[in-house]
Amino acid sequence: MKSLQMSVGKLFLYFLFVLFLSQCVSRTSSTGLKTQGEPTDSKVEVSLANDQKSIDDLRKNIPEDIRDRNDSLKMILSLMGELKVHPQKVREKFNKFQRERRTKFQKEFRKLRDQYTKNERKERETFQKDQKKKKDSKNTKQMERADRQDFYNDLDDQRREFYNTQRDKRKEFEADINEKSKDFYAQLKEEQKEFNEEWRIYSKRWNDWQKDKRDKKRNEINSNNMPSKHNQLSSEEMKGFQQLQNAPGSNLSTDDQ
Numbered sequence: 361m362k363s364l365q366m367s368v369g370k371l372f373l374y375f376l377f378v379l380f381l382s383q384c385v386s387r388t389s390s391t392g393l394k395t396q397g398e399p400t401d402s403k404v405e406v407s408l409a410n411d412q413k414s415i416d417d418l419r420k421n422i423p424e425d426i427r428d429r430n431d432s433l434k435m436i437l438s439l440m441g442e443l444k445v446h447p448q449k450v451r452e453k454f455n456k457f458q459r460e461r462r463t464k465f466q467k468e469f470r471k472l473r474d475q476y477t478k479n480e481r482k483e484r485e486t487f488q489k490d491q492k493k494k495k496d497s498k499n500t501k502q503m504e505r506a507d508r509q510d511f512y513n514d515l516d517d518q519r520r521e522f523y524n525t526q527r528d529k530r531k532e533f534e535a536d537i538n539e540k541s542k543d544f545y546a547q548l549k550e551e552q553k554e555f556n557e558e559w560r561i562y563s564k565r566w567n568d569w570q571k572d573k574r575d576k577k578r579n580e581i582n583s584n585n586m587p588s589k590h591n592q593l594s595s596e597e598m599k600g601f602q603q604l605q606n607a608p609g610s611n612l613s614t615d616d617q
Contacts, residue, residue, distance in 0.1 A: 440562040447563040465544055487522050
């Protein structure tokens with residue numbers, strides 16, 4: 361939670377800084393235009409376009425994994441900043457975002473490994489061709505036995521050194537990409553944990569808001585169904601009406617007419 365707040369704080373300060381720069385440049389451009397007596401909209405638009413380009417250039421200098429992290433935090437803030445999106449929709453969008461990041465990472469992961477294997481195979485083929493050329497360049501049948509033995513021993517040493525080097529490089533490569541994979545999935549796990557905490561808070565706010573809306577609507581309905589004051593009879597009027605009902609009288613008939 362603290363890491364999310366720190367990241368959010370940094371991201372928020374970054375956007376404030378960018379906004380501050382935009383305001384300063386815009387005011388400077390506006391002041392310059394007024395002094396020249398030519399406040400044209402085209403110049404202001406060019407200034408804003410330059411500001412956006414500067415922001416984009418700054419973003420390019422940020423490593424891709426950090427940009428992805430910031431995009432994730434920005435998305436969380438935009439979805440749960442105000443009570444506009446149903447909590448279930450928020451979770452679905454976050455899960456989709458994480459799946460896309462995971463798919464992209466796995467694709468790049470396989471591409472990196474395939475490329476390394478391709479280069480490794482190419483190096484092996486080049487080495488084997490070089491070994492064959494060395495063998496073909498020597499007429500071992502005319503060599504002394506000791507010289508021939510030294511020649512083949514030298515080729516064996518080169519072969520062992522080459523394959524040992526390749527094996528060590530492969531181990532180092534696998535360790536490096538596995539560490540990156542471990543860090544990536546650990547980051548996803550941490551983001552999921554942070555999101556769940558924020559999502560529970562947002563869900564409670566949403567449910568409370570919906571409850572307040574229902575209560576308000578119910579109160580309005582009840583208020584509309586209540587008789588108005590001028591239609592209500594006073595206690596004395598009600599008493600007189602009851603006495604009128606209890607007074608003796610005779611039924612009307614045709615004979616009375």
